[in-house]
Structures are given as C-alpha cells and as structure tokens.
Amino acid sequence: MHVMWRNWAGNQSMTPAAVEHPASVDEVSRVVKEAAAAGRRVKAIGSGHSFTGIGLTDGVLVQLDRVDQLVSADADTGRVVVQGGLPLWRLNALLAERGLGLTNMGDVDRQTVTGAICTGTHGTGRDSGALATQVLAMELVLADGSLLTCSREENPDVFAAARVSLGALGIVTSVTIQAEGAFLLTADEQPMPLLDVVDDFERHVAENEHFELYWFPHTDLALTKRNNRTSGPAKPLSTARKVVEDEVLSNGFFEATCRIGKAFPAAIPRINRAVSKALSARTYTDAAPQVFTAKRRVRFKEMEYAIPRSELPGVLRELRTLPERHGQRISFPVEVRVAPADDITLSTASGRDTAYVAVHVYKGTDEKPYFDAVEALMGTVGGRPHWGKLHSLAAEQLRERYPRFEEFTALRDRLDPERRFTNAYLDRVLGA
Ligand SMILES: Cc1cc2nc3c(=O)[nH]c(=O)nc-3n(C[C@H](O)[C@H](O)[C@H](O)COP(=O)(O)OP(=O)(O)OC[C@H]3O[C@@H](n4cnc5c(N)ncnc54)[C@H](O)[C@@H]3O)c2cc1C
Known part of the structure; x- marks a missing residue:
C-alpha cells in the first residue's frame, strides 16, 4: 500500500x-522480522x-494506533504504564480521571508519549x-524482533540512551512513567521590557517552578509566564476571555497577522509592536495540563537550541539585534525556556543546566536565512539542536557538543548493527 x-x-x-x-507487541515483533527478511x-x-525528517522511511512505516492503551496506573505510587x-x-485525560498528572510537559x-520522549x-x-x-522503564522491540526491557536496574546502559x-x-x-497527584498551577503572565528580564533571568528562574518568556522580534517587549503550584481554589479564565486571548490573539488573529506579514514583510515590525502592546497581564489558576x-x-516551522543556561543573557542580547542586522522581518515570537541538567545520553540537557531558545517562521516562509544566522549564534556557545526541530548539524559537530555521543553510537552499533531503524536524518546526525 x-x-x-x-x-x-x-x-x-x-x-x-x-x-x-500492529495490534500487539507480538505483531510489532513480527513486522520487524518480516521487514528484516525483506531487506x-x-x-x-x-x-x-x-x-x-527524523520519522521518515522508504521502508515499512509502523503506526502504533492499535497499541495505544493505558496499561496500569497506581494512584498511590504514581507509577503509570502506557503503550x-x-x-x-489522552494520557492526561486518563490520569486526571485517576487523580494523577504529569510533573511537567x-x-x-x-504528540504520542513515545514520539515526545524519543526527541x-x-x-x-x-x-x-x-x-x-519522568520515565522509569521502557520496553523495546529490537532489530532482531526480540523484546528488551530497561530501567535503572535492568539494562541501565540501554535505559540511559533509550x-x-x-x-x-x-x-x-x-513506557513506565512516574506521574504524581494531580495539581493546580497559577499562571501569572506579564509583559515586561526584554532587557529587564534578561538582566534578572536567573532570579526569575529561581523564584518560579516554570518560567518562560516570549520575545517579539523588532520590539523591546517580552511576555513573561510564571507557572507555580497552588493549593487552589481553581480560577480558570472565563471562556470569553480564553476565546478572545488564546483563539483571537494566538490563533485566528495571529494567523491573519502572519499572512499580512508574509505578503508585506515591511509591515512586520509595526505588527509586532501592536501585537506585543495588545497583550495584557493576566492571572488564572487551573489544572496543570490546561x-x-x-x-x-497557526502552522509554522521551528528551530530550537539548548544552550548552557549561564550563556542565555549574552545570547539574547545578540539575538535581539540579529533580525535588523540581517535585514530580516520576523513575525513569530522567540520562546525561551529552561530545564535542569539530566543524565540521559543524548538529551539536549544532558549534563548541563539548560536554557532553550526557539525561533519560528510562518508556514510557506523561507526559514533558511534566519535559522542559519540563529544557528551560527548558538554554535558559539556549544548549542545543541532539538532532535525534532530544524537544524543543519551532522555527526561531526554533534560529537563535539555531546560528551557521551560515542556511548550512544556504540550502543546503536550493538543493538542495530544492520541499521534496520535508520533513515537519512539519523545517518546524518548519528553517522551511517
Ligand atoms: C505545534 C508543536 C508544538 C511543539 N511543542 C513542543 C514543546 O513544547 N517542546 C518540545 O520539546 N517540542 C515541541 N514540539 C516538537 C515535538 O514535541 C517533537 O518533535 C515530538 O517528537 C513529536 O512527537 P510525535 O508523537 O509527533 O512524534 P513523531 O514526530 O511522529 O516522531 C518523532 C520520533 O519518534 C520516533 N517514534 C515515535 N514513536 C516511536 C515508537 N513507538 N518507537 C520508537 N520510535 C518512535 C519516530 O520514529 C521519530 O524518530 C512541538 C511540535 C509542534 C508541531
């Protein structure tokens, strides 16, 4: 077909x-074996x-839409097993019914749980x-069709990479996930001068469980978002306000301004100034997934780099003037987030406290000039690209940016010597 x-x-x-x-793990195994037999x-x-192109293949495409159930959820321990x-x-809804929720997302x-984890x-x-x-254990069908489970205790070398x-x-x-009791978050959103946020970035991160900012290119304004846990009560946004602010400002209205910007790039700085000024402060409390x-x-193309968190203020100061220096007109806000260092071999936050800087262009726009310039800037601080977002790096550069790169490729050589699971993207970023 x-x-x-x-x-x-x-x-x-x-x-x-x-x-x-496939409708079962056995069938997944059969599909892999048959594909191997057919080369x-x-x-x-x-x-x-x-x-x-991380998910592309000219071989056999496996869709797990029949291996998609919640297997178990222990409300006491928060241990959840999903296919x-x-x-x-759907996971969020199933967890909420059981009084559980994900720690962060x-x-x-x-996305599927597995697709999200993989990148x-x-x-x-x-x-x-x-x-x-948040993953405690995983089960994989390997290239020879056999089944392997891994966790910190069982096959820990595979778990570190998988x-x-x-x-x-x-x-x-x-996948076995460590969830926790469902919780409420209070969202506090405020527009602020970008340079004030940059100067005080570490304080904002330290004072908030979840801090992020959106900077509108060609303006000096950033929308800051602080999400913190609360015991309640819940005070969701009224439906009218949600519709006006999220649908109109972020979706329908935003689509219209993106279209105008695509047709008349010279208008983008004025549009961005108007849109960023239209954003007002708001606070609400709701279930964490909301x-x-x-x-x-609004469909877009995105590149995101993970950089050492200490480099963020310098990088944002450079980025602030980059579109003007390159004569570019950028309608999409730049998104900045953070994560603590983790112990996963090829995680973008592997071994270092991380700040993420994401840039976007509206669909149908040539991203290359902007993304190339941002990528060069990120390279000056050892930036690591998100595996699922556009970038031009190959194994030679990535090896330099991931101290444990060879550990991953050695494991790949062992588990998939014939490269059953490779494609052009993986050949580029991991080596053939
Ligand atoms: C609108 C939008 C918003 C986004 N927001 C964020 C964000 O906030 N943060 C962020 O980090 N990223 C974000 N992303 C990127 C996105 O989360 C990742 O690219 C993610 O991997 C996509 O998940 P997916 O289920 O669509 O996987 P796909 O893109 O379909 O696949 C991703 C990879 O997972 C592999 N894979 C999938 N299932 C399996 C399986 N069962 N076994 C083995 N391999 C498998 C595929 O082969 C492929 O290599 C966003 C993307 C979009 C379009």
Whole structure:
C-alpha cells in the first residue's frame, strides 16, 4: 500500500513501501522480522509533530494506533504504564480521571508519549526536565524482533540512551512513567521590557517552578509566564476571555497577522509592536495540563537550541539585534525556556543546566536565512539542536557538543548493527 504521509508542519513527506498497524507487541515483533527478511528498513511514527525528517522511511512505516492503551496506573505510587502509541492528550485525560498528572510537559499535547520522549520534548522547569526524565522503564522491540526491557536496574546502559533514542534503537512498545497527584498551577503572565528580564533571568528562574518568556522580534517587549503550584481554589479564565486571548490573539488573529506579514514583510515590525502592546497581564489558576498546554492552529516551522543556561543573557542580547542586522522581518515570537541538567545520553540537557531558545517562521516562509544566522549564534556557545526541530548539524559537530555521543553510537552499533531503524536524518546526525 502506498500512502503519502506529511508531518504537522507540512515540510516533510514520505511514501513508505508499506504501512503497518500492529495490534500487539507480538505483531510489532513480527513486522520487524518480516521487514528484516525483506531487506527493508522500519520506522515507527508518532503524531508527525517533528519538523525534521527524523520519522521518515522508504521502508515499512509502523503506526502504533492499535497499541495505544493505558496499561496500569497506581494512584498511590504514581507509577503509570502506557503503550507506545498513546497520545499525550489522552494520557492526561486518563490520569486526571485517576487523580494523577504529569510533573511537567511541553506546549502542546498532540504528540504520542513515545514520539515526545524519543526527541527529548520538554516544557520549562526549574526542577523538572523533559518528559523523558519522568520515565522509569521502557520496553523495546529490537532489530532482531526480540523484546528488551530497561530501567535503572535492568539494562541501565540501554535505559540511559533509550529515553531520548531518536527512534534509532528499536520500537518502543511500552513506557513506565512516574506521574504524581494531580495539581493546580497559577499562571501569572506579564509583559515586561526584554532587557529587564534578561538582566534578572536567573532570579526569575529561581523564584518560579516554570518560567518562560516570549520575545517579539523588532520590539523591546517580552511576555513573561510564571507557572507555580497552588493549593487552589481553581480560577480558570472565563471562556470569553480564553476565546478572545488564546483563539483571537494566538490563533485566528495571529494567523491573519502572519499572512499580512508574509505578503508585506515591511509591515512586520509595526505588527509586532501592536501585537506585543495588545497583550495584557493576566492571572488564572487551573489544572496543570490546561496551564502547560495550548492549542496551536497557526502552522509554522521551528528551530530550537539548548544552550548552557549561564550563556542565555549574552545570547539574547545578540539575538535581539540579529533580525535588523540581517535585514530580516520576523513575525513569530522567540520562546525561551529552561530545564535542569539530566543524565540521559543524548538529551539536549544532558549534563548541563539548560536554557532553550526557539525561533519560528510562518508556514510557506523561507526559514533558511534566519535559522542559519540563529544557528551560527548558538554554535558559539556549544548549542545543541532539538532532535525534532530544524537544524543543519551532522555527526561531526554533534560529537563535539555531546560528551557521551560515542556511548550512544556504540550502543546503536550493538543493538542495530544492520541499521534496520535508520533513515537519512539519523545517518546524518548519528553517522551511517
Ligand atoms: C505545534 C508543536 C508544538 C511543539 N511543542 C513542543 C514543546 O513544547 N517542546 C518540545 O520539546 N517540542 C515541541 N514540539 C516538537 C515535538 O514535541 C517533537 O518533535 C515530538 O517528537 C513529536 O512527537 P510525535 O508523537 O509527533 O512524534 P513523531 O514526530 O511522529 O516522531 C518523532 C520520533 O519518534 C520516533 N517514534 C515515535 N514513536 C516511536 C515508537 N513507538 N518507537 C520508537 N520510535 C518512535 C519516530 O520514529 C521519530 O524518530 C512541538 C511540535 C509542534 C508541531
């Protein structure tokens, strides 16, 4: 069966030789063995929310939409076992029904749990890192069709790497996550002068469990967001305000301004100044998933770099003047988040306290000049690209930026010597 597949951003597509929807772990194993016998490559895919070609294959595409159940959830310990294809939005709903929730998450909940883990998907957190850091154990179907489980106790060398595996080590059929009791977050959003935030960045991070900022290029304004736990009571945004601010400002209205900006780039600085001034301070308290995530209807392309947190103020000062210096007009805000150092081999926060800087362009816009300039800046401070977001680095440079790079590639050589799970992106970033 030939199917043309496209990712969310519409910038990656594939026509795999075959598409499989296995209904059990045994069937996943059979699919891998049959592909090996036919000399075909294999790739599991999640929700297609990566911007890179990380999930592409010309071989057998495996969709785990029938291996997508919550297996167990222990309300006392918070230990939750999910199958590989479960999407985050469904996991959040299932956890909420049981009085549980995830410690931290990214901006959206459309990804599969496994797809999100594989690329190191993260939100912002002073003490809590990427979703992969909340993983306790994983089960993978390896290149020979055998099943391997790993945790800190069992196959710890595989566990260190498999949490951010780039899909290169095997097909993840189940994940055990450490969840916790459901909690409320109070969101405090305030526009502030960018340079004030930059000067005091470490204080903002230290004083808040989840601090992030959005800076509007061509302006001196940043929207700061502080999310902190509270015992309540819940005070969600009124539906009218949510519709006006999220739908109109972030989605429908934003789409309109992006379109105008695409047609008339010279108008972008004025539009950005108007949009950033229109944002007003707001505070609300809601269940954590409602505060962590939002709907993103405006399609875009994104690059995100993880840099040592101490370098952030200098990098943001440079970035502030970059579009003007390069004669570029950028309509999308730059998003800045943080994560503590973690112990995962190829996590973007591996071994160092991290700040994330994400840049975006509206769909259909040529991202290259802007992204190239930002990438060069990030390279000056040893930046590591998000595995699922656009970048141009290859194994030669990435080896320099990840002290444990060889540990990962040695494990890949052992688990997948014939490169059953590779594709052009993995050949580039890990080596053939
Ligand atoms: C609108 C939007 C918002 C985003 N927000 C954030 C954010 O806040 N923070 C952040 O860090 N990132 C963010 N991202 C990036 C996104 O979270 C990652 O690219 C993520 O990997 C996508 O998950 P997915 O389920 O779509 O996986 P896919 O993109 O489909 O696949 C990603 C990788 O996982 C592999 N994979 C999937 N399932 C399996 C499996 N069962 N076994 C083995 N390998 C598997 C695939 O082969 C591929 O290599 C965002 C992306 C978009 C489009």
